[in-house]
Amino acid sequence: MIKTDRRRFLIGASVAALASTTSIKFAFAADRKALKIGVNGLPSSLEPINGISNTGPRIINQIFDTLLRRDYFADGAKGNGIKLMPALAESFERIDDKSVRFKLRQGVKFHNGTEMTAEDVAFTFSSGRLWGDEAIKTVPNGRNFSPNWDEPVVEDKHTVVLRTKTPSYLIEKYLGSWLGPIVPKEYYKSLGAVAFGNKPIGTGPYKFKELVANDHATLEANESYWGEKPTASSITYQVVAEPATRVAGLISGEYDIITTLTPDDMALIDGYDDLETRGTLIENVHMFTFNFNNPAVQSKALRRAMSLAINRPLMVEALWKGKASIPNGFNFPSYGASFDPKRKPMEYNVEEAKRLVKESGYDGKPITYHTMGNYYANAVPALMMMIEMWKAVGVNVVPTIYAPGTTPKDSDIMIRNWSNGQWLTDGLTTMVSEFGPGRGIQKRWGWKAPIEFNDLCDKVAQLKDGDERSAAFNRLRDIFEDEAPAVLLYQPFDVYAARKTVQWSPVSFETMEFRGNLNFK
Amino acid sequence: MTGFILSKAVRAFAVLFSTALFVFVVLRFSGDPAERMLGEFATPEAQAAFRTLWGLDKSIPEQFLIYLQHAIQGDFGKSFADGRDVFDIITQSIPKTLTVSVSAFIIAILLGIPAGIVAAIRRDSAIDRLVMATAVLGHSIPMFLVGLIFIFIFAVWLRVLPSSGSSTWRHAILPIATFALYNAASISRFARATLIEVLEQPYIAAARGDGIPPSEIILRHALPNAAIPLVTMLGILATSLLGGTVLVETVFAWTGIGAQFVRAVGQGDLNVVQAMILVFTVFVVMINLTVEILYAFLNPKIRSQQ
Numbered sequence: 001m002i003k004t005d006r007r008r009f010l011i012g013a014s015v016a017a018l019a020s021t022t023s024i025k026f027a028f029a030a031d032r033k034a035l036k037i038g039v040n041g042l043p044s045s046l047e048p049i050n051g052i053s054n055t056g057p058r059i060i061n062q063i064f065d066t067l068l069r070r071d072y073f074a075d076g077a078k079g080n081g082i083k084l085m086p087a088l089a090e091s092f093e094r095i096d097d098k099s100v101r102f103k104l105r106q107g108v109k110f111h112n113g114t115e116m117t118a119e120d121v122a123f124t125f126s127s128g129r130l131w132g133d134e135a136i137k138t139v140p141n142g143r144n145f146s147p148n149w150d151e152p153v154v155e156d157k158h159t160v161v162l163r164t165k166t167p168s169y170l171i172e173k174y175l176g177s178w179l180g181p182i183v184p185k186e187y188y189k190s191l192g193a194v195a196f197g198n199k200p201i202g203t204g205p206y207k208f209k210e211l212v213a214n215d216h217a218t219l220e221a222n223e224s225y226w227g228e229k230p231t232a233s234s235i236t237y238q239v240v241a242e243p244a245t246r247v248a249g250l251i252s253g254e255y256d257i258i259t260t261l262t263p264d265d266m267a268l269i270d271g272y273d274d275l276e277t278r279g280t281l282i283e284n285v286h287m288f289t290f291n292f293n294n295p296a297v298q299s300k301a302l303r304r305a306m307s308l309a310i311n312r313p314l315m316v317e318a319l320w321k322g323k324a325s326i327p328n329g330f331n332f333p334s335y336g337a338s339f340d341p342k343r344k345p346m347e348y349n350v351e352e353a354k355r356l357v358k359e360s361g362y363d364g365k366p367i368t369y370h371t372m373g374n375y376y377a378n379a380v381p382a383l384m385m386m387i388e389m390w391k392a393v394g395v396n397v398v399p400t401i402y403a404p405g406t407t408p409k410d411s412d413i414m415i416r417n418w419s420n421g422q423w424l425t426d427g428l429t430t431m432v433s434e435f436g437p438g439r440g441i442q443k444r445w446g447w448k449a450p451i452e453f454n455d456l457c458d459k460v461a462q463l464k465d466g467d468e469r470s471a472a473f474n475r476l477r478d479i480f481e482d483e484a485p486a487v488l489l490y491q492p493f494d495v496y497a498a499r500k501t502v503q504w505s506p507v508s509f510e511t512m513e514f515r516g517n518l519n520f521k
Numbered sequence: 522m523t524g525f526i527l528s529k530a531v532r533a534f535a536v537l538f539s540t541a542l543f544v545f546v547v548l549r550f551s552g553d554p555a556e557r558m559l560g561e562f563a564t565p566e567a568q569a570a571f572r573t574l575w576g577l578d579k580s581i582p583e584q585f586l587i588y589l590q591h592a593i594q595g596d597f598g599k600s601f602a603d604g605r606d607v608f609d610i611i612t613q614s615i616p617k618t619l620t621v622s623v624s625a626f627i628i629a630i631l632l633g634i635p636a637g638i639v640a641a642i643r644r645d646s647a648i649d650r651l652v653m654a655t656a657v658l659g660h661s662i663p664m665f666l667v668g669l670i671f672i673f674i675f676a677v678w679l680r681v682l683p684s685s686g687s688s689t690w691r692h693a694i695l696p697i698a699t700f701a702l703y704n705a706a707s708i709s710r711f712a713r714a715t716l717i718e719v720l721e722q723p724y725i726a727a728a729r730g731d732g733i734p735p736s737e738i739i740l741r742h743a744l745p746n747a748a749i750p751l752v753t754m755l756g757i758l759a760t761s762l763l764g765g766t767v768l769v770e771t772v773f774a775w776t777g778i779g780a781q782f783v784r785a786v787g788q789g790d791l792n793v794v795q796a797m798i799l800v801f802t803v804f805v806v807m808i809n810l811t812v813e814i815l816y817a818f819l820n821p822k823i824r825s826q827q
Contacts, residue, residue, distance in 0.1 A: 038685070044602035044788070053560070137574055140559045140567035194604035213603060213610070214784045215687065215776035240685045240774040244669055248684040252676040404787040407552030444565070 033520045035232040038246040038255040042217055042239055045197030046208065048181035049139045057178055057511035059237060062219055064181030064202035067102055067121065068172055072507040073517065079280055080508035082336050082425040084176045088116065088203065097167035104158040108226045110184045111207040118160035122152035123185035125162055138193035145179045147171065167462040170426055177424050205230040205515060215239055231518045250275060256502045261495040262377055263321040269497045279495040280506045281325050283334045283422040286376055289486035291413045292446035296367055303484035305356035308349045309393040315385055316490055319378045323493035329477040330431040330488065334508065337465035338427030338473050346488065353393040366398045370408055370416040373401055377492055379417055421510055427473045432457045435485055447485045529813060533806040540802045545585050548791050557789030558601050575601060597796035602788050607796045610781060617687060618777030621769065622762040625697045629704035637712025644717060652709060659706030668699045668772035685774035696773045700766060704758055711754045715747040748819050756812035760805045
């Protein structure tokens with residue numbers, strides 16, 4: 001017989017009442033799992049700009065928010081959407097061709113409990129932190145990744161105007177890129193950029209807990225996140241540099257997700273019932289480029305011949321199991337309005353290549369091609385295939401493979417391989433940002449671009465999307481293919497693997513997105 | 522003995538100084554750290570600011586003098602990569618490496634020497650062949666591959682041990698086993714060969730003729746005479762305790778000094794690289810010094826010469 005009394009009843013009722021208000025939270029916390037990811041490396045710094053690399057954004061993206069967020073899954077996109085959604089900015093309006101006003105979401109707190117205000121946003125994009133002569137000493141790439149910023153203007157606690165000195169209709173896109181994470185002004189200034197990178201604070205769904213260099217980084221759920229609550233209790237990024245060990249760690253159950261595999265690993269992993277690979281084309285392009293200061297590769301006809309001699313579909317089939325993608329020129333779907341879906345494919349024409357080699361007056365002397373091992377996936381086998389293709393048209397290329405940690409002298413280089421992440425959802429990256437006037441290929445590597453190319457670069461940087469801009473981009477692509485300051489190869493395919501119980505999809509840029517994209521079965 | 526130690530110390534100092542100078546100069550010619558650290562996208566202005574910040578814009582002799590001045594006071598500078606004190610990076614990673622390497626070394630000695638003795642005593646028997654076959658296999662399979670085989674057996678197949686990381690004692694088992702197997706194989710082969718050579722000496726035959734029991738011949742006559750070459754060999758192996766675990770650390774994602782060294786080399790983090798090479802050198806010099814002192818204790822002839 002169940003006995004009860006008034007005291008017990010009151011205690012029971014109190015517990016029930018308390019439980020009714022907190023049960024969801026308790027259940028939520030209990031259901032959440034710690035996510036463990038086996039990664040190829042960690043960034044040295046989690047300062048958002050200094051951490052830009054192929055390992056940094058996947059962590060930085062969880063700690064920080066941006067004013068506008070790229071929604072990779074918008075409108076049913078499968079991880080490659082480019083739509084920008086309001087995030088820390090509740091709304092925004094373009095004032096003119098150089099400025100945009102942002103109304104900030106109110107009540108958003110940094111992980112240390114201070115409120116995020118317009119002062120923090122203004123500081124984030126100020127010359128003092130990002131692009132000025134002093135900032136370059138501690139945030140070296142801030143200016144390089146920036147548009148032509150002017151100082152931001154704070155209108156009130158929750159309103160800020162971001163401005164550029166020259167017209168730019170890309171301000172919004174920059175804010176949704178890896179340039180955009182908002183940092184807390186006072187905390188950042190009290191530590192300085194370097195120390196901030198070892199103990200970062202943002203407004204994101206996960207809080208920084210620990211970074212042990214070259215070993216692991218741990219984040220924990222930010223319970224007071226302003227957006228959709230984080231679905232993992234913590235995220236640990238464990239460095240496992242050796243790919244075979246990463247795969248073993250996934251099979252043995254130590255990791256929920258592993259990163260940075262190649263298509264060759266897919267069959268093994270997909271053979272396990274509880275595991276699967278999840279791959280995606282990433283917004284990056286493998287290429288090789290020239291040192292124009294070296295007479296050996298100054299002939300446009302020779303460079304063009306080397307491009308025409310490459311059988312890209314064969315390379316994609318042999319090295320990437322058909323999963324890499326060959327772009328139609330410097331032209332990717334992630335460019336949005338500046339992508340031309342009708343552009344013709346890059347040409348493969350052995351006979352024309354032979355004719356151009358003859359025309360170039362190439363004397364058969366060996367041309368060196370530098371690659372830092374397989375730093376870029378499949379770099380060495382790709383080079384070996386191309387050497388044979390070039391041999392078939394009469395060009396003698398010899399490989400120079402150098403070790404990580406060494407950098408050959410510029411003057412020793414004739415050709416080198418390279419990859420460019422297309423980090424802005426616009427055609428400006430990287431045909432303009434790397435090959436344009438004053439940029440590395442012209443300034444450092446000596447490419448004397450046609451005047452028309454440089455004029456068009458200035459034009460597309462300032463024009464609004466539309467027919468005129470699209471036509472300018474297509475003309476730039478024509479000049480690029482004719483001049484061949486670099487030869488594009490393919491868009492690589494990035495492979496992850498995960499437990500089937502982890503509902504998560506990779507996205508098309510070198511980052512990981514867990515907002516609305518992580519659940520455990 | 523004091524004079525002996527002093528002369529060795531002077532020699533050790535000369536080795537350290539010349540290593541520091543050599544490494545410093547070679548690293549300055551191995552490429553531009555500004556480019557390695559800041560990446561391809563960095564502007565020339567940013568690279569110039571980086572060089573000024575770290576004093577890389579000064580002449581190499583000037584840089585070396587500044588470096589020496591600080592190093593003498595125990596200040597090896599800061600990491601180019603994350604601004605951490607190089608001394609802290611090294612002191613934090615050495616214990617991790619030594620946990621694996623010293624444990625493995627002790628296990629290797631405990632396995633290798635008895636195995637070598639048994640194989641020598643039972644020469645040409647089935648036990649000898651089994652021990653030597655195992656030793657040859659252990660020594661000839663690359664450590665990297667042994668590590669992956671262990672991972673496959675114990676982490677993937679049996680699922681009893683973790684494959685990577687360094688957060689618990691269980692994570693240390695496979696790296697220790699891998700490093701121990703490799704060293705035990707070397708030790709057992711060498712112990713066997715040395716002991717066989719000693720057992721063929723006339724004084725051993727004489728001892729046998731005198732009717733001394735075999736166990737006493739081994740313990741009192743053979744082993745002490747085999748000790749010096751064995752100590753020399755153990756000394757050579759011991760020099761790899763700090764820097765020799767690079768492969769094991771890479772395979773098992775064990776963040777010791779080897780893994781940190783690989784990272785620093787890859788990034789062009791010169792302050793960390795040169796300090797680590799100096800630490801490796803100090804370690805090797807100390808091991809060599811210890812071995813030479815041990816010789817003096819083990820061999821009265823060497824002691825009397827000094």
